[in-house]
Amino acid sequence: MTVKLAVALDIENTEEALSLLKDLKGEEIIIKIGYLLFIKEGTDIVKKIKDMGFDIFLDLKLHDIPNTVYNGVRSAVELGVDYLTVHTLGGIEMMEKAVEAKKGSNLKLLGVTILTSHSEDYIQYIGSRYSLNQLALKLATTAVNTGIDGIVCSPFEVKEIKEKIDKDFIAVTPGIRLEQETDDQKRVATPEFAVKEGSDILVVGRPIIKAKDKKKAVREILEKIKNA
Numbered sequence: 056m057t058v059k060l061a062v063a064l065d066i067e068n069t070e071e072a073l074s075l076l077k078d079l080k081g082e083e084i085i086i087k088i089g090y091l092l093f094i095k096e097g098t099d100i101v102k103k104i105k106d107m108g109f110d111i112f113l114d115l116k117l118h119d120i121p122n123t124v125y126n127g128v129r130s131a132v133e134l135g136v137d138y139l140t141v142h143t144l145g146g147i148e149m150m151e152k153a154v155e156a157k158k159g160s161n162l163k164l165l166g167v168t169i170l171t172s173h174s175e176d177y178i179q180y181i182g183s184r185y186s187l188n189q190l191a192l193k194l195a196t197t198a199v200n201t202g203i204d205g206i207v208c209s210p211f212e213v214k215e216i217k218e219k220i221d222k223d224f225i226a227v228t229p230g231i232r233l234e235q236e237t238d239d240q241k242r243v244a245t246p247e248f249a250v251k252e253g254s255d256i257l258v259v260g261r262p263i264i265k266a267k268d269k270k271k272a273v274r275e276i277l278e279k280i281k282n283a
């Protein structure tokens with residue numbers, strides 16, 4: 056699989072977001088829609104962006120009782136999104152229902168392991184006997200064995216996860232940074248590192264959204280991915 060770039064369209068102003076996408080038409084990118092645009096604009100924005108020809112990655116990180124997640128996945132299938140996140144911490148039964156709900160569709164389910172904004176402190180917080188890497192591997196393995204199509208982890212776990220899971224799955228890595236600034240992310244790495252470690256889809260938000268020339272920023276990251 057060629058490594059792809061998912062642009063996290065975390066932009067406050069919807070018109071600005073759509074105008075950026077007009078500029079980016081034809082680029083081989085996936086558009087990730089998260090809480091900011093989805094809660095504000097709902098399914099209309101998803102349809103508009105899909106109609107522009109982009110693949111849609113709906114990042115809602117579903118985490119609820121199995122039946123509720125089943126219903127959420129059914130709605131995402133009807134909406135026609137290409138990727139949808141569920142939270143692996145929701146448990147096996149929840150993930151099984153998510154997989155059941157997307158049967159027969161082209162939707163790819165992505166299981167979030169440990170958010171890239173967490174560090175080892177999080178492990179203390181949830182009282183896990185595993186290290187962060189071990190827990191990410193355990194959650195990723197369970198998700199893939201349950202039939203989830205891909206996992207979301209940081210660039211630092213992806214190599215081991217790819218090595219230890221003997222099945223085909225998509226590895227998605229947010230927490231990509233080009234410079235020192237990390238914002239609220241804790242486990243960050245460059246695009247080159249993420250590609251070398253085995254990522255299939257790199258998620259990049261603020262390094263693009265905060266750039267003066269967003270289109271140029273996208274092109275630069277695509278070049279880095281290509282040359283990594």
Ligand SMILES: O=c1ccn([C@@H]2O[C@H](COP(=O)(O)O)[C@@H](O)[C@H]2O)c(=O)[nH]1
Pocket residue numbers: 063065089114167169170171172207208229230231238240258259260261262
């Ligand atoms: O572990 C995760 C899972 C999802 N995300 C999402 O990716 C983008 C990253 O944005 P940046 O601005 O590049 O930090 C954002 O939409 C998150 O919701 C993540 O960062 N980490």
